Amino acid sequence: MSGNLVSENWDDIAGWWVDAIRDDPTQSEEPLALLSELIEGTGGRTIDLGCGEGQAMRLLGSSVIGTDLSHDLLKTVAPAGRVAQARLPDMSWIREGSFDRAVSVGLIDLIPDHASFFANAAKIVRSEGHLVVVMNHPVATAPRSDPLVDPEGEILWRWGDYLTCGVTAQEAGGRIVELFHRPMGELLAAAGQAGWTLVRMTERGPSERTIECFPEYRGQENIPSLLGIVWTRT
Numbered sequence: 001m002s003g004n005l006v007s008e009n010w011d012d013i014a015g016w017w018v019d020a021i022r023d024d025p026t027q028s029e030e031p032l033a034l035l036s037e038l039i040e041g042t043g044g045r046t047i048d049l050g051c052g053e054g055q056a057m058r059l060l061g062s063s064v065i066g067t068d069l070s071h072d073l074l075k076t077v078a079p080a081g082r083v084a085q086a087r088l089p090d091m092s093w094i095r096e097g098s099f100d101r102a103v104s105v106g107l108i109d110l111i112p113d114h115a116s117f118f119a120n121a122a123k124i125v126r127s128e129g130h131l132v133v134v135m136n137h138p139v140a141t142a143p144r145s146d147p148l149v150d151p152e153g154e155i156l157w158r159w160g161d162y163l164t165c166g167v168t169a170q171e172a173g174g175r176i177v178e179l180f181h182r183p184m185g186e187l188l189a190a191a192g193q194a195g196w197t198l199v200r201m202t203e204r205g206p207s208e209r210t211i212e213c214f215p216e217y218r219g220q221e222n223i224p225s226l227l228g229i230v231w232t233r234t
């Protein structure tokens, strides 16, 4: 499996990701709708951590810098704003306190060291600034978690190894992406230890639009799949 693993660079699956943004509402409309809600009351100089092909930057507007590991994806961002290629969670190349807001969509569970992600984001965002994160809900990233149908046809959720940190291998564009799972308590504790105070947290299941595109999600409307959190730096 290791030869098939997307650990070094998303360049290998950049084309797949661009297609997913176009065709799959769980990768585009859903996270962007949640992001639009969460950014209310935040603003200013913004960095998009793990910007991909730039969909969140297009939503956020002009004073945004994007950073990502994938050169191929960054090439597609150019019309949306300035970009820098870097491997997160290292942010040592960014001046301390230089942003009012950091935004990150779909990145944290690709990063093996979430504690460094929160600590480094706290350095580059000014005091009273914000960190806005949209990510896979931990319920959905736990190894061996899955929907199950009970004898009456109701869809239930198998929690799998929810309560411990672990890794789930997920197929993506013919390759394998590792999702680093952390239970909710671990995520919130790590952010708190890094100096982030929780402002808002929102959990979502699949939207009606997603169910239209992928009817197999019907019955999972109340099973969380997406998580959005806003913190402020104290």
Ligand SMILES: C[S@@+](CC[C@H](N)C(=O)[O-])C[C@H]1O[C@@H](n2cnc3c(N)ncnc32)[C@H](O)[C@@H]1O
Pocket: 009, 010, 011, 021, 031, 049, 050, 051, 052, 053, 054, 055, 056, 067, 068, 069, 070, 073, 086, 087, 088, 089, 104, 105, 106, 107, 110, 111
């Ligand atoms: C699921 S995509 C999300 C992209 C974008 N935020 C969006 O919502 O469209 C994950 C992105 O994280 C980037 N990525 C993965 N590991 C990274 C790392 N260690 N440092 C920086 N970017 C990384 C990938 O290149 C990819 O663009």
